[in-house]
Structures are given as C-alpha cells and as structure tokens.
Amino acid sequence: MKRPKIERFLTIGTVAAIFIAWILLTTVGGVKELFIPSPKSVWQAFIDTFRDGYKGSTLLQHIGTSLKRLVIAYLLVVVTAVPLGLLSGYNSKIRAILEPIIEFYRPLPPLAYYTILVLWMGIDEGSKLALLYLAGFAPVYISCVAGVVRIKEDYIYGAQTLGATKRQIFFYVIFPAALTDVFTGLRTALGVEYTTLVAAEMVAATAGIGWMVLDASNYLRSDVVFMGVIIMGITGILLDKLIQLIEKKIVHWKGRA
Amino acid sequence: MSDTWKDKLYEPSDELIAVENVNYEGPEPHTEEEGPREELISIDHVDLSYSGNTGPIKALENINFNIFPGEFVCVLGPSGCGKSTLLKIIAGFISPTEGSIKLDGNEIKGTDWHRGVVFQHPPLFEWYTVRSNIAFGPKMRGVPKEEYEPLVEEYLKKVGLSEFADKKIYELSGGMKQRVSIARSLINDPEILLMDEPFGALDALTRESVQDLTRKIWWETGKTIFFITHDVEEALLLGSRIIVLSRHPGRVIEDIPVSFSRQVIQDCSTDVKFSAEFYKYREQLLRLINSQ
Numbered sequence: 001m002k003r004p005k006i007e008r009f010l011t012i013g014t015v016a017a018i019f020i021a022w023i024l025l026t027t028v029g030g031v032k033e034l035f036i037p038s039p040k041s042v043w044q045a046f047i048d049t050f051r052d053g054y055k056g057s058t059l060l061q062h063i064g065t066s067l068k069r070l071v072i073a074y075l076l077v078v079v080t081a082v083p084l085g086l087l088s089g090y091n092s093k094i095r096a097i098l099e100p101i102i103e104f105y106r107p108l109p110p111l112a113y114y115t116i117l118v119l120w121m122g123i124d125e126g127s128k129l130a131l132l133y134l135a136g137f138a139p140v141y142i143s144c145v146a147g148v149v150r151i152k153e154d155y156i157y158g159a160q161t162l163g164a165t166k167r168q169i170f171f172y173v174i175f176p177a178a179l180t181d182v183f184t185g186l187r188t189a190l191g192v193e194y195t196t197l198v199a200a201e202m203v204a205a206t207a208g209i210g211w212m213v214l215d216a217s218n219y220l221r222s223d224v225v226f227m228g229v230i231i232m233g234i235t236g237i238l239l240d241k242l243i244q245l246i247e248k249k250i251v252h253w254k255g256r257a
Numbered sequence: 258m259s260d261t262w263k264d265k266l267y268e269p270s271d272e273l274i275a276v277e278n279v280n281y282e283g284p285e286p287h288t289e290e291e292g293p294r295e296e297l298i299s300i301d302h303v304d305l306s307y308s309g310n311t312g313p314i315k316a317l318e319n320i321n322f323n324i325f326p327g328e329f330v331c332v333l334g335p336s337g338c339g340k341s342t343l344l345k346i347i348a349g350f351i352s353p354t355e356g357s358i359k360l361d362g363n364e365i366k367g368t369d370w371h372r373g374v375v376f377q378h379p380p381l382f383e384w385y386t387v388r389s390n391i392a393f394g395p396k397m398r399g400v401p402k403e404e405y406e407p408l409v410e411e412y413l414k415k416v417g418l419s420e421f422a423d424k425k426i427y428e429l430s431g432g433m434k435q436r437v438s439i440a441r442s443l444i445n446d447p448e449i450l451l452m453d454e455p456f457g458a459l460d461a462l463t464r465e466s467v468q469d470l471t472r473k474i475w476w477e478t479g480k481t482i483f484f485i486t487h488d489v490e491e492a493l494l495l496g497s498r499i500i501v502l503s504r505h506p507g508r509v510i511e512d513i514p515v516s517f518s519r520q521v522i523q524d525c526s527t528d529v530k531f532s533a534e535f536y537k538y539r540e541q542l543l544r545l546i547n548s549q
Contacts, residue, residue, distance in 0.1 A: 162370055
C-alpha cells in the first residue's frame with residue numbers, strides 16, 4: 001500500500017506549504033497585519049479570546065452558541081427533510097406538492113429571505129434557526145428524492161413478488177436503498193448550513209462564532225477574523241468527519257454492492 | 258438462408274417431434290390426444306405493444322399456451338424477441354395489450370408472492386445478511402418467526418449456503434447471489450418460479466453448478482418453473498419443454514417436450530449432451546433460432 005501514503009504526504013505538504021507561505025508573507029514579505037495578520041498574532045488572538053473572551057463571551061461559548069444553533073436546525077432537517085424527501089420520491093403526488101416550493105426558494109440567497117424571516121419570527125433565535133433549517137432542508141430533500149428515484153425497479157418488483165406491501169417496501173427496501181444518497185444530502189446540508197451561519201448571526205446576535213468574525217471585521221481586528229475563520233474551518237471538517245463515520249457504520253455496503 | 262431452412266420454418270418441424278423420448282416419464286406438455294389437463298397458467302391470445310416514436314411497436318403477438326403443474330418450461334429466442342417481456346407479463350409487472358393470462362383460472366393482476374421471480378441481476382437487499390434476505394418473504398407476509406426460522410435454515414441448506422448465512426451480500430460471488438435469490442423465492446412456496454436469464458451473467462463453471470441446483474430443486478420439489486434463456490444447451494439440459502419465440506414480434510414458433518434433464522438426473526451427469534440425440538436437438542433449435 002504505497003499510494004495512500006503518497007497522497008497523505010501531498011495533503012500534509014499542501015497544508016505545510018500554505019502555512020510557510022503565510023509566515024513568509026507576513027515576515028519577509030512585509031504584508032500589513034491588517035490584510036494578513038501573522039500566525040503569531042492570530043495565535044495570540046486565539047489565546048486571548050480563549051482566556052478572556054471576546055465581547056462578553058469566551059471562545060468556547062461563541063463556538064457553543066453557534067454549534068447549538070447549527071445542531072438544532074440540523075436535527076430538525078433530519079427528522080423532516082428525510083421522510084418528506086423519501087415520500088416525495090416514492091409518491092409522485094406528494095412530490096408534485098412539495099417540489100415547486102423547494103425549487104423556488106432553493107436558489108435564493110439566504111440573506112434575501114432572512115429579512116422576511118426576521119419580520120415574521122423576530123430577531124431572536126427563532127429566525128436564525130429557521131434560516132439554517134431552510135438552508136439545510138433543500139439539499140437533503142433533493143438527494144432523498146434522487147435516492148428513491150434512482151432505485152432499480154427490480155428491487156421493488158423483487159420485494160413485491162416476495163409478498164411485501166407498499167408500506168413494507170417503503171420501510172424495508174426504499175429507505176435502506178436510498179440511504180447512500182440520504183447521507184450525501186446530509187453532508188451537503190451540513191456544509192450549506194455552515195456557510196449560512198455567518199448570515200444568520202448578522203442580525204441581533206451577541207454571541208456565536210459567525211457574529212464574532214463579523215463584529216471583529218467591523219473593528220478591523222483581522223487577527224480575530226482569521227482566528228474565527230480557521231476555527232470554523234476546522235470544526236466544519238470535524239463535523240463532516242463525524243457524519244462520514246456515522247455513514248460508514250450505517251451504510252456498511254456503500255461502494256461494495 | 259437456404260430454401261431448405263425456410264421450408265423448415267413454415268412446416269411443422271416433424272423431425273424434432275419424431276425423435277423418440279423413450280425414457281421420458283416426467284411432466285409432459287398438453288397435447289390434443291391426451292385430453293384436457295388442469296393447467297396452472299393459461300396464456301390466451303396475448304399481444305403486447307410498446308408505444309414507439311412511429312406508432313406502436315409490437316413486442317409479442319398472439320401468444321397462446323398453457324403451463325401445466327410440474328413443468329420446467331424453457332423459453333428460447335433471439336435477443337429482442339420479447340421473452341423477458343413475456344415473463345414480466347406472467348409475473349404481473351406489466352399487463353398485456355390484448356388477451357388474458359390466468360393463474361389457476363384467475364386473471365393475473367399485478368404481482369403477488371404466488372409467482373416468485375429470479376432476476377438476471379438478483380436484486381438482493383445489501384443491507385441484510387444472506388439469512389435475512391431469505392427470510393424476507395415470510396417475514397413480510399406475517400409468518401410467525403418461530404415458523405419461518407427453521408424454514409430459512411432448510412432453504413439455506415438446500416442451496417448450499419448454510420455456512421454463508423451471516424455473510425453480507427457484497428461478500429458473495431455471483432453464483433452465490435443467484436442461489437440466495439432462488440432460496441428467497443422458493444421459501445414462499447410459490448405456485449410457479451419465473452426465472453429471467455438467471456445464469457446469463459455467470460462464468461461457465463458457476464453456471465453449471467447453479468443449473469444442477471435448479472434441476473435438482475425442480476426434480477425434488479416438483480415445482481413449476483418458467484425459465485428464460487438464450488442458451489440452447491441450457492434449455493435442453495434443464496427443461497421438460499422448450500418454447501421458441503421468433504424475433505420481432507415474438508410469436509411461438511416451436512413448442513416441444515424434451516427429456517434430457519430427466520436423463521441428467523438419472524445419470525447424475527450431464528454426459529447426455531454428448532449423445533447424438535442431444536446434438537440433433539441442439540442443431541435443430543439453433544437453426545430455428547438463427548433462421549429468424
């Protein structure tokens with residue numbers, strides 16, 4: 001097994017190269033701290049916010065607030081978009097009802113309808129959760145529909161000739177068969193929700209990692225902005241890995257069937 | 258195509274039927290002299306057309322035959338002759354454009370477990386183990402667990418997969434998958450087993466072993482089997498009756514009883530395929546199919 005090793009080396013090499021370029025730019029290159037803060041000052045910003053906090057909340061509280069919003073919205077997506085998506089794939093009438101709504105709002109930039117959500121649900125948590133929820137709903141719904149539509153009809157025929165009812169086929173055949181696509185949707189949704197997070201924390205937030213970055217940028221605190229962005233990037237990767245891990249456990253036949 | 262072969266096409270192929278079947282004692286197809294027998298499946302003037310770009314395309318035309326209990330009917334034909342379509346109609350996946358098709362005198366409407374289907378690419382459920390795949394039918398039908406569990410073990414044994422019961426589907430070879438598929442259908446005790454070119458995708462050795470298994474199961478259980486294949490040798494080695502369909506649209510152009518599968522069972526070997534008689538049948542059928 002030589003190949004995976006080379007690829008791992010390339011990955012680590014790329015990260016290292018970017019890091020070295022960063023150091024060089026900020027030291028020898030003489031780029032201003034405002035544009036690219038040095039690794040040292042970003043690290044210092046990290047230590048400071050970790051210990052003393054940023055505007056009333058510690059770094060962990062900022063991360064915690066954001067993750068709470070993210071997780072609640074995400075769980076709501078899982079329990080609603082997955083069943084609705086699967087049902088839409090299975091039943092063309094349900095699809096006919098839901099699809100136009102989703103097709104309409106899906107390409108809209110979240111900020112465009114966020115103002116409406118704020119009008120309806122106030123400036124507190126409600127509208128933030130709703131925004132994240134809507135952002136995550138579409139990709140999950142769409143990949144669930146695709147997952148069901150993609151199932152070879154022989155699977156359904158096979159189950160029918162073995163005596164399964166429509167209901168049984170849905171739970172014992174359609175659902176597991178679509179799981180690979182369901183997880184693809186879930187991973188995409190996590191990414192989309194994460195990108196929407198900053199937007200959600202733009203209005204009337206006092207905490208959250210997205211808010212922290214926005215607020216810091218207003219005061220030209222590039223070190224805090226960089227630190228926040230890096231933390232968001234790392235937590236994003238970790239969350240995605242977590243979902244991949246769950247997927248591997250559940251969809252053990254993926255890529256092998 | 259020489260004239261002789263053309264003539265053969267339109268004349269009833271006396272030669273084929275004239276071959277003596279002295280050893281044959283197994284199930285025989287219905288003939289006029291025998292008088293009426295209780296048919297299991299009756300296919301009555303079945304036509305099937307698809308809607309194409311330039312009007313309807315006929316896939317099957319005036320299909321008319323009965324299948325009797327215990328028969329092993331092999332349907333042969335060039336590719337695109339609609340043999341799979343015929344199977345789909347019997348299974349209830351599609352309904353004929355014209356004509357009627359009955360099981361035990363009742364019109365076939367949609368699918369149910371009385372007609373088990375073995376597909377060319379077995380749609381096994383990858384999320385289940387071999388055992389759970391076989392248990393699927395009885396479980397869905399609400400058979401109590403303590404009743405179907407011993408049955409599952411029995412069928413695992415029947416298809417020689419007892420040791421693989423807890424394996425995942427992706428751990429199995431193509432031949433094993435087809436065995437699971439056969440067991441999964443048989444456990445429901447269907448009235449007829451419909452097999453759609455089930456061994457077409459297997460290598461020669463595996464194919465021979467699943468053919469043996471199918472023949473053995475047919476012989477031991479007396480199940481009625483409807484088997485689609487494009488392989489003349491396979492049809493001769495398995496079937497008790499061979500039906501040949503023509504190309505575009507599919508019509509029945511030959512319907513003959515054969516007895517080689519019985520001989521294979523008796524001899525415990527497929528050496529019969531080297532006999533002059535087998536050779537003769539093979540040549541005739543090949544010519545008939547190739548003349549299409």
